[in-house]
Every structure is written in C-alpha cells, then in structure tokens.
Amino acid sequence: MDLLRFITCGSVDDGKSTLIGRLLYDSESVSLDVLAALEKRQASGGVVDLALLTDGLRAEREQGITIDVAYKYFTTPRRKFIITDAPGHVQYTRNMVTGASNADLAIVLVDARQGVIEQTRRHTLIAALLGIRHFVLAVNKMDLVDYDQAVFDQIAIDYAALTNHFHLPAATAIPLSALNGDNVVTRSKHLPWYTGPSLLEHLESVPSAVETTAAPRFQVQYVIRPQTPELPDYRGYAGQILSGQYRRGERVRVLPSGLESEIEAIEVNQEEVESAAAPQAVVIRLRDDLDVSRGDALVPVAAEATVTRELEATLCWMSEQPLWPGRKLLVQHHTTLTKASVSAILYKVNVHTFARVSAEQAQLNDIVRVRLKTAQPLAVDLYQENRATGSFILVDEVSGDTLAAGLVEASNSEYFTAPVQPPVAFSI
Missing domain, CATH: 3.40.50.300 (P-loop containing nucleotide triphosphate hydrolases)
Incomplete structure (x- = not known):
C-alpha cells in the first residue's frame, strides 16, 4: 500500500x-x-x-x-x-x-x-x-x-x-x-x-504524490571515524538521501569544495548495498580521503548542482520581532548553518487581495519575498524543483529561535552549475 x-x-x-x-x-x-x-x-x-x-x-x-x-x-x-x-x-x-x-x-x-x-x-x-x-x-x-x-x-x-x-x-x-x-x-x-x-x-x-524526479542530493550529517584496530582506515559519511538515488561506483562531487571521488560503498543498517534512494538513511564511503565535513553535499558529477551565496526566497515570517533589510541572522539548510543578512525585502503579499505590495518590514505571519546573502556557500535547488533542498529556516543569532520558513525561488549560482533557469511563474 x-x-x-x-x-x-x-x-x-x-x-x-x-x-x-x-x-x-x-x-x-x-x-x-x-x-x-x-x-x-x-x-x-x-x-x-x-x-x-x-x-x-x-x-x-x-x-x-x-x-x-x-x-x-x-x-x-x-x-x-x-x-x-x-x-x-x-x-x-x-x-x-x-x-x-x-x-x-x-x-x-x-x-x-x-x-x-x-x-x-x-x-x-x-x-x-x-x-x-x-x-x-x-x-x-x-x-x-x-x-x-x-x-x-x-x-x-x-x-x-x-x-x-x-x-x-x-x-x-x-x-x-x-x-x-x-x-x-x-x-x-x-x-x-x-x-x-x-x-x-x-x-x-486520489492519485499518490509522484515520486520526486529531482536530481540526487545527499548532505553529510556525521563523519564516522572509529579508528579501531579492526577498522583503522574507515571513513564513512552518514546522512539521509534527500532526493534521487545513489549507486556504488558512481562519480560524485563534494560541495562546496568541488573535490571529486567515487563511491566505494553504500551501507544501510551496517550492510553494504549496491544502491539506495530517498528517503533512506545511509553511510557513504568514498574511494579517496577527502576533506568532507558535516553540512557538505555529495552530488553525482553528471547531475547539475548550484552553489550560491546569494538567493531570492519567499519567507513565511514566524517571529513577533520584525524583519528589516540589513538584519543579521542564521540560515539553517539541513545540517548546514551559516550567517546571513537580508539584502532587501522585495515585496509582501496582501492576504486579502493577494496583491504584491511594497514593505519596509515583515511582521508576524507576513509572506514576503526577500534577497539573502550568506557567509558560506549553500548547495540549493529551486523549491519548485526540489522541496527537500529548496527549503530552509531562518534562526535568531542570539536566542536560537526559529524566525521564518524559507523557499528558494531564485539563486545567483557560483560553481558547478548549468545556467540557472527562472522559477516557474506563481501568479498571486
């Protein structure tokens, strides 16, 4: 079923x-x-x-x-x-x-x-x-x-x-x-x-939700280095496959560094398998010893991937404290946490008429389109192409409170990407 x-x-x-x-x-x-x-x-x-x-x-x-x-x-x-x-x-x-x-x-x-x-x-x-x-x-x-x-x-x-x-x-x-x-x-x-x-x-x-056809995406949650006499050279990267499928022997690229290697083994429940797909939790071992840390993404070389420090996003603002241009905050994108600032608030959606109106601030429950600039590059996709990697949350630097849910609408790509296509029009 x-x-x-x-x-x-x-x-x-x-x-x-x-x-x-x-x-x-x-x-x-x-x-x-x-x-x-x-x-x-x-x-x-x-x-x-x-x-x-x-x-x-x-x-x-x-x-x-x-x-x-x-x-x-x-x-x-x-x-x-x-x-x-x-x-x-x-x-x-x-x-x-x-x-x-x-x-x-x-x-x-x-x-x-x-x-x-x-x-x-x-x-x-x-x-x-x-x-x-x-x-x-x-x-x-x-x-x-x-x-x-x-x-x-x-x-x-x-x-x-x-x-x-x-x-x-x-x-x-x-x-x-x-x-x-x-x-x-x-x-x-x-x-x-x-x-x-x-x-x-x-x-x-009702028809079932169509399985995602998005490109394979995997983000490292934990680096496993037991360093025991039985496993002196073991290095595994644990995490959940966010979308797509990974196979043993596949050539992958580490983002944002751009280093490349080959998948030596995929482990599910401590047993090696030939392939694994979303939303399985897996451990991936690479053939080469690379500098891979928590928050890094492993993406097949054949798949397009966008790494960016600048993006446009729709925010559902959840805080009683307002959002204003220039405000500093944190972006949590799965296991990646980086500092960011709001470059501009482009517009706010009027929930009565659904018109786009100019706004100097975002208040509680507002839906706004903003530009963000992050300190560290993020491997993201447009939300309409991949719900898993196109979403993030904004976090208060001091209190750690969640401020907003964000949906990536456009990005200024920097590395390893085909030309960014404009997002599908969403008329409101």
Whole structure:
C-alpha cells in the first residue's frame, strides 16, 4: 500500500480536530483503551468529544482550540495515511506552515455558516507556496444550515475562484458534518443531492504524490571515524538521501569544495548495498580521503548542482520581532548553518487581495519575498524543483529561535552549475 500525507487547515472552530477524530473513529482506527478514555470524558448529551483524539495538550482541551501540530496515523485496506492536524488560529499560523511542509494534500475546512474567510485564503496561499497541489474543500457543519445545497454550491464557487487565482488544479468539494459523521467515512442520506464520494473514499482514490524526479542530493550529517584496530582506515559519511538515488561506483562531487571521488560503498543498517534512494538513511564511503565535513553535499558529477551565496526566497515570517533589510541572522539548510543578512525585502503579499505590495518590514505571519546573502556557500535547488533542498529556516543569532520558513525561488549560482533557469511563474 502507498502512503498519503495530508493536512487539515482552515480557520479556528471550523471543526478540523473533530473531523480527524470522526475519520479515525468511524474507520475503526481508535484503540480500545483510547476509546474507553474518551467515553469517560463524554460531553453533554452523551456525545463523545472526538476532537480530544488530536487535541492532547492541556491548554488545547481547556480552550477548545488546536495550538500545536498533531500527527495521527491510520490504515485502511487500500492505503496508509499520516494526518497533520494544524491550528486554525491566526496566532499559530507558524505551526500550520510546519505541518504543511511535508503534506501531499490539503483538506481546507470551511464552516458552512461562514463561507470563505481570511484564514481560508491565508492557509490556501501557504499550502500552495509549499508545493501542495491536491486540495479538498470540506464544507463542514452542513447540519447547521439544514444541508442546504445552495449554501454548499456558493461556497464551492467562491473557493474555485481562489484556486483559479493561484493556477491550482480544481479542488474536490465535499459537503459534510464532522460532528454527525455525514459524508466523512460513508455517504450520508441527509445529502441526497450530493452524488460524489465521501471524504475517506476520495482520500483512498486520489492519485499518490509522484515520486520526486529531482536530481540526487545527499548532505553529510556525521563523519564516522572509529579508528579501531579492526577498522583503522574507515571513513564513512552518514546522512539521509534527500532526493534521487545513489549507486556504488558512481562519480560524485563534494560541495562546496568541488573535490571529486567515487563511491566505494553504500551501507544501510551496517550492510553494504549496491544502491539506495530517498528517503533512506545511509553511510557513504568514498574511494579517496577527502576533506568532507558535516553540512557538505555529495552530488553525482553528471547531475547539475548550484552553489550560491546569494538567493531570492519567499519567507513565511514566524517571529513577533520584525524583519528589516540589513538584519543579521542564521540560515539553517539541513545540517548546514551559516550567517546571513537580508539584502532587501522585495515585496509582501496582501492576504486579502493577494496583491504584491511594497514593505519596509515583515511582521508576524507576513509572506514576503526577500534577497539573502550568506557567509558560506549553500548547495540549493529551486523549491519548485526540489522541496527537500529548496527549503530552509531562518534562526535568531542570539536566542536560537526559529524566525521564518524559507523557499528558494531564485539563486545567483557560483560553481558547478548549468545556467540557472527562472522559477516557474506563481501568479498571486
């Protein structure tokens, strides 16, 4: 069975946690001990509060909102799933960005009484920027509008205008009631006018995320030098293959130094293999003794690679402290950590109109395009070509706090690269 990772997003109180709880409950994916604990905490009227399946923090249960990202796993006879329950409150948009970064599909919940609102637009924009191309519009709480088809149709039209604006594939619109279980796992008799699939039926049938065709990328996390009598000359480079495939005997280049060697051996679980592919954790041994350190990349000589100190990026700003041109910070690109500065803020995206507007600073939850200059060269790819090596975070030099999630949109290449192609246009 293949795996589908999806995220639920939307505004606060739209019913995201309840929807996930209903999905797990009705698909019989809740263990008996957890179910017994839930039944002891039944809400008024004897109804089990299914949101408690994901809202595990005490503050979440006290306030009735999702604060942190929660991950749930379940399996049906047709597919495996990893669910990300993201908070809807604007204060916790930064947490939603974290959850969406690894998702293949986004379920955008809309309260049938409210329709498409600002947070719906913000979350759709962020999901689109992060490379998600499968969207489900889940019009929730249909029971509170008497399962009115006209209400559902109007919301679907409004959201279609939004996805068209981002040049996204059409979202699959599904009317449902997470509280009552209508159209979540099985089709509901309360919605005779709806002839499409239930939510779970759609999740089981949506095409799997296409395996990345990006060039092979591997970044060293740890250099293994046991220096024991049994292994006096052993030198292995441990890390995770970020994309593509590596084979024994393949000629590779070390970035950013540019030194070349040949892969002598690839080890997986302390056993040598002929090849390994993403996302496997491996140890790579080279035929030559080269100066390779943590953060260096091993890239096949035949594959194009970009090393740069200057890049343009889209940032989802997560800090209450503003960003301004000239600010010094750190760039964390997987295991590489280097000092950097903001050369310029090119524009900010207005989440109401999606227009690009000039900005002197970036505030909390702003989405901005910036130019960065790093102290050390980075081996990066455009985010739309490789989500793994085209993403990074910005870190505060003093506190170590995460400031922003960044997506590489363009780079000023310096070494070992074919001419940089312009990024795919993303109209907003």
